[in-house]
Amino acid sequence: MAHSETGAARAGGKPRDAVVYVYGVVPADVEENPEATGVGEPPSPVKLVRSGEIAALVGEIPSGVALGTPEDLTAHARVLDSAAAEVPVLPLRFGAVVTDLDAVANEFLEPNAESFAGILRDLEGRAQFVLRGRYDGDAMIRELMDEDPRIGQLRGEIHGKPEEVTRDARIALGELIGRAVQAKREADTRVLASALDELGFPVVAGEATNEWDAANVACLVELSRQDELREAAERFAEQQDGRIDLRLLGPMAAYDFVLPAEGSG
Amino acid sequence: MTMQAGGGAGGAMDRPSASGLADVIDTILDKGLVIDAFVRVSLVGIELLTVDARIVVASVDTYLRFAEAANRLNLEESRSQGLPDLVEGMEESGAKSKTKGALQAAEDKLGELVGGGDEEEDVEEEEEPRSRRRSRR
Numbered sequence: 147m148a149h150s151e152t153g154a155a156r157a158g159g160k161p162r163d164a165v166v167y168v169y170g171v172v173p174a175d176v177e178e179n180p181e182a183t184g185v186g187e188p189p190s191p192v193k194l195v196r197s198g199e200i201a202a203l204v205g206e207i208p209s210g211v212a213l214g215t216p217e218d219l220t221a222h223a224r225v226l227d228s229a230a231a232e233v234p235v236l237p238l239r240f241g242a243v244v245t246d247l248d249a250v251a252n253e254f255l256e257p258n259a260e261s262f263a264g265i266l267r268d269l270e271g272r273a274q275f276v277l278r279g280r281y282d283g284d285a286m287i288r289e290l291m292d293e294d295p296r297i298g299q300l301r302g303e304i305h306g307k308p309e310e311v312t313r314d315a316r317i318a319l320g321e322l323i324g325r326a327v328q329a330k331r332e333a334d335t336r337v338l339a340s341a342l343d344e345l346g347f348p349v350v351a352g353e354a355t356n357e358w359d360a361a362n363v364a365c366l367v368e369l370s371r372q373d374e375l376r377e378a379a380e381r382f383a384e385q386q387d388g389r390i391d392l393r394l395l396g397p398m399a400a401y402d403f404v405l406p407a408e409g410s411g
Numbered sequence: 412m413t414m415q416a417g418g419g420a421g422g423a424m425d426r427p428s429a430s431g432l433a434d435v436i437d438t439i440l441d442k443g444l445v446i447d448a449f450v451r452v453s454l455v456g457i458e459l460l461t462v463d464a465r466i467v468v469a470s471v472d473t474y475l476r477f478a479e480a481a482n483r484l485n486l487e488e489s490r491s492q493g494l495p496d497l498v499e500g501m502e503e504s505g506a507k508s509k510t511k512g513a514l515q516a517a518e519d520k521l522g523e524l525v526g527g528g529d530e531e532e533d534v535e536e537e538e539e540p541r542s543r544r545r546s547r548r
Contacts, residue, residue: 216432223435239443276438283480301481319481320474355437357473395434401442
């Protein structure tokens with residue numbers, strides 16, 4: 147490989163053929179699992195770099211490789227989430243790379259030791275769960291047609307006709323539906339979020355990533371209270387009477403509760 | 412500082428927390444602590460992914476899809492089709508099959524973006540790594 151242009155950083159004297167991928171930060175008493183693998187092809191072993199009472203979950207990967215395959219993304223989440231099921235985990239954003247293992251300890255962990263340890267203490271015994279609701283498209287359109295006669299009218303105009311000759315009506319219809327779904331989404335997200343809030347779980351409502359998304363809510367839950375979360379989710383789903391398909395994901399690392407840059411709240 | 416392993420005796424590790432790539436993308440992209448100041452090597456391919464994997468919910472394309480969904484809707488069909496299981500959860504692996512359609516579509520989309528697109532099916536089946544905490548000391 148050619149020399150890196152950041153030649154000044156070679157002080158360590160190590161060959162620059164490997165870099166260190168950092169998944170996140172955990173308490174130092176976490177045990178390394180020799181079989182765990184993470185990003186890269188072939189998947190790199192997951193290691194721990196300890197510094198005081200904290201440690202980084204890392205993997206050594208060849209320098210100059212492009213990450214970003216589905217396998218890499220999944221591996222990043224898998225490493226963090228399997229740890230989060232047992233210990234507090236401070237997740238790093240996908241794609242963080244440091245020059246070498248020494249830099250992880252000296253430049254990343256040590257200078258931030260206090261704030262990282264504080265975050266881990268806050269997360270102790272807790273993990274993130276995500277509730278993701280999806281509307282049944284047909285049921286939602288029927289619901290909207292009942293509520294807004296214009297939707298039924300426009301549907302009548304385009305029904306059975308080719309897209310080319312009904313494009314304007316289709317866009318008008320789709321926009322009506324889109325706005326209405328957005329309003330439904332906001333309302334349903336509020337209901338779900340307040341149900342979780344009532345249980346005392348911190349809640350972050352995420353953006354919709356699919357046009358039929360009904361809710362995308364992350365919450366921070368004590369691992370010992372998972373049953374309460376599940377029951378709340380089931381109650382919500384029952385109230386919806388089949389119009390929302392709700393999934394509960396987790397435990398996972400607290401991706402939505404880690405603020406970039408700012409060390410504390 | 413007191414640290415105790417939450418979530419019981421190890422068994423909790425053995426299930427995936429997200430049921431597919433689409434969930435992983437929604438969950439982790441743009442999330443988590445940023446350590447730009449420490450990053451010595453930038454990796455290509457990531458920016459593209461973060462931007463394009465997001466679905467723009469308000470766009471003409473979306474409107475046309477909504478309209479087509481309305482067009483296809485069979486109004487004579489029975490109006491009430493309750494879903495058997497309302498909540499799909501963390502323990503049940505059945506969650507995967509139920510959402511297959513939606514997830515598959517998103518996976519295909521991502522596959523195109525990152526130039527892979529042939530191995531998505533396997534992604535969610537991989538074994539769990541165990542960074543298990545040392546047993547209580």
